Amino acid sequence: MGSFCFHTSAVPSSHLLSGTDCTYGLGGLKLGNLRKIPFSRTHKASKVLAFYGLKKPPYKLDALEPYMSKRTLEMHWGELHRGYVEGLNKQLEQNDILYGYTMDELIKATYNNGNPLPEFNNAAQVWNHNFFWESMEPRGGDMPKLGLLDQIEKDFGSFTNFKEKFVDAALTLFGSGWVWLVLKRQERRLEVVKTSNAINPLVWNDIPIINLDVWEHAYYLDYKNDRAAYVKNFLDHLVSWDVATARMIRAEAFVNLGEPKIPVA
Amino acid sequence: MALSLCNLVSRNSLAPLPIGRLLLSTRGLQTFSLPDLPYDYGALEPTISGEIMMLHHQKHHQTYVTNYNKALEQLDDAMNRGDPSTVVKLQSALKFNGGGHINHSIFWKNLAPVNEGGGEPPRGSLGWAIDTDFGSLESLKQKMNAEGAALQGSGWVWLGVDKELKRLVVETTANQDPLVTKGPSLVPLIGLDVWEHAYYLQYKNVKPDYLNNIWKVINWKYASNVYEKESA
Numbered sequence: 001m002g003s004f005c006f007h008t009s010a011v012p013s014s015h016l017l018s019g020t021d022c023t024y025g026l027g028g029l030k031l032g033n034l035r036k037i038p039f040s041r042t043h044k045a046s047k048v049l050a051f052y053g054l055k056k057p058p059y060k061l062d063a064l065e066p067y068m069s070k071r072t073l074e075m076h077w078g079e080l081h082r083g084y085v086e087g088l089n090k091q092l093e094q095n096d097i098l099y100g101y102t103m104d105e106l107i108k109a110t111y112n113n114g115n116p117l118p119e120f121n122n123a124a125q126v127w128n129h130n131f132f133w134e135s136m137e138p139r140g141g142d143m144p145k146l147g148l149l150d151q152i153e154k155d156f157g158s159f160t161n162f163k164e165k166f167v168d169a170a171l172t173l174f175g176s177g178w179v180w181l182v183l184k185r186q187e188r189r190l191e192v193v194k195t196s197n198a199i200n201p202l203v204w205n206d207i208p209i210i211n212l213d214v215w216e217h218a219y220y221l222d223y224k225n226d227r228a229a230y231v232k233n234f235l236d237h238l239v240s241w242d243v244a245t246a247r248m249i250r251a252e253a254f255v256n257l258g259e260p261k262i263p264v265a
Numbered sequence: 266m267a268l269s270l271c272n273l274v275s276r277n278s279l280a281p282l283p284i285g286r287l288l289l290s291t292r293g294l295q296t297f298s299l300p301d302l303p304y305d306y307g308a309l310e311p312t313i314s315g316e317i318m319m320l321h322h323q324k325h326h327q328t329y330v331t332n333y334n335k336a337l338e339q340l341d342d343a344m345n346r347g348d349p350s351t352v353v354k355l356q357s358a359l360k361f362n363g364g365g366h367i368n369h370s371i372f373w374k375n376l377a378p379v380n381e382g383g384g385e386p387p388r389g390s391l392g393w394a395i396d397t398d399f400g401s402l403e404s405l406k407q408k409m410n411a412e413g414a415a416l417q418g419s420g421w422v423w424l425g426v427d428k429e430l431k432r433l434v435v436e437t438t439a440n441q442d443p444l445v446t447k448g449p450s451l452v453p454l455i456g457l458d459v460w461e462h463a464y465y466l467q468y469k470n471v472k473p474d475y476l477n478n479i480w481k482v483i484n485w486k487y488a489s490n491v492y493e494k495e496s497a
Contacts, residue, residue: 079470121417174361175440176418176461197418215418216461217470225324225462 051089052103052126054082057133064138067233072221080217081129088122095119103127104202111203124198128178128211131200135210137240144241148248151257155190162192163235166212169194170231176215179231181244183207183251188258207251210244294341296334299327300370308378312482314467322373325462329365329441336362364441368421368456375455377484387485391454391492394426398433405435410476412437413459423447424455424488426495452495454488 057077062070092098098119101109107127110120143159144152156162162181169192170179177196184191184206193201201208212234219230302322307315336358343351377383386402387395399405405424412435413422420439427434429450436447444453457479464475 075469083470174357175420217465220461220465224320224466225328 051092052085054085055130055133057136059138064136064238067222067237068136069222072218075221076213076218077129077133081126084122084125084129088119088126091119091122107200107202108205111199121198124200127202128198128200128213131208131211132178132213134243135212135240136234136238137242139237140240141235141237142241144244146245148241148245151190151248162190165192166235167228167231170212170214171228173214179212179214181209181211183209183248183255185255188255207247207254209247209251210239294337296337297330297366299323299330300373302373304376304378304381309376309383309482312478313376313464317462317464317466320466321369321458321462326366326369329362329369332358333362333366360446361441364443364446367443368441368458371453371456372458374487375484376482377486379482381484382486383482383484384480385485387489389489389493390496391485391489394433394492394496406480408435409457410473413457413476414473416459419460422457422459423451423453425451425453426492427451428495431496452491454491455483 054077057073061073061077064073098106098109103123103126106123107120110117110123112120143149149159152159152162156165166179166181173179173194173196175196177194178200180193180195180201182191182193182201183189190209193206195201200211212231214227214231219227223230299322302318305315306318306322309315309318336355340352340355340359343355386392392402395402395405399408409422409424416422416437418439420437420442421444423434423436423438423444425434425436425444426432427448427450433454434448434451436444436451438444438447444451444456457476459472459476464472468475
């Protein structure tokens with residue numbers, strides 16, 4: 001979800017569909033597989049320092065008031081999220097092997113099948129927070145419609161039941177972590193999962209649809225220790241079902257969710 | 266033990282014997298309550314704000330106590346019904362909430378206002394042990410601060426003593442795991458809470474500042490007492 005770019009300003013990519021493989025480069029040159037290239041023939045071969053930039057949320061920092069204050073966003077996005085991006089860049093400067101990965105690939109590679117490398121925490125948290133800002137919108141909440149609603153009703157029984165499961169997961173997550181609505185590839189169904197610290201469902205090759213940050217820093221300034229009120233406001237007023245629907249549409253290109261309705265002649 | 270006797274009486278007898286009744290009433294479930302702070306909420310200012318102390322004690326610690334008691338009741342009930350899967354299922358809630366109660370009870374005793382000895386370096390056997398095992402008090406503080414800063418997510422940094430090996434250790438635990446989960450012979454002396462609720466309102470994201478400052482209110486007298494008791 002990060003932009004693989006040579007400057008730190010936010011790259012204007014469609015926030016609904018940003019996902020894998022956004023590798024840009026000098027005049028369209030695909031840098032995915034290259035490690036070091038000379039920047040210019042006239043200089044000595046200099047290292048290409050590929051790095052990630054901090055992406056802006058798709059709304060102003062005060063747009064989520066009063067459910068998530070401007071102060072929280074300034075701290076959470078402006079300092080913490082930025083800190084993860086800068087930390088990741090510093091680590092990547094010292095580690096050649098990890099150049100050239102897209103963000104999704106970087107997360108899977110640094111997860112190292114359960115024995116995470118030091119870069120994993122920063123990479124995953126950068127991804128998780130990008131995903132989180134995009135999972136919310138001003139005047140969000142309400143309900144999903146059409147296909148996504150049908151799928152939720154099929155996999156959870158009802159939308160209310162899904163919400164209960166989501167809230168329950170958030171309240172029973174001990175410590176720091178994230179709550180996800182995820183499309184499981186193997187089981188071919190939507191599920192609510194909770195993960196600790198920086199872990200995200202990409203490492204199990206599943207497809208996240210929305211997430212919620214339940215690290216204390218995400219809600220402490222606005223709600224103190226009242227995690228329940230925070231989760232309720234997220235579901236009722238912040239979550240963007242439009243973005244979730246777009247992600248679901250994209251996910252259906254990878255997961256076969258059912259028999260097509262072929263009419264009998 | 267009263268418990269097993271009582272089970273014997275209540276399970277195998279058909280008519281409730283008066284002695285069974287007596288044993289049943291003495292086998293009450295031991296529940297817990299929030300310990301009082303030995304100082305005012307604002308007494309640790311400006312190192313730890315009164316607001317944080319109040320929320321930390323009245324909300325967070327109280328929640329751990331309440332949920333621990335709830336889990337204990339459910340455990341008691343499951344044990345009486347002979348329901349092993351519920352008993353096992355409750356273990357994570359017991360560890361989390363029980364650990365939260367244990368850890369925070371130690372934490373309140375680890376802190377003291379400056380005018381009651383907070384921040385005064387340890388003397389006596391603990392002071393010597395620190396110099397022996399870590400070189401100096403400064404280097405111990407640096408080690409614990411580094412561990413605290415590097416800890417991902419929620420957890421604690423501990424200075425403990427290994428009863429068997431007669432040695433001081435610095436350890437970290439995740440979430441609310443008590444120090445004993447890192448080694449059965451470890452006894453906690455000082456615990457630093459690095460959950461975000463312990464510092465966020467005041468220090469925001471700057472965990473290292475919180476860690477540098479908290480030493481000003483650490484109650485080494487308590488740690489020395491525990492150490493001397495364990496090394497006796």
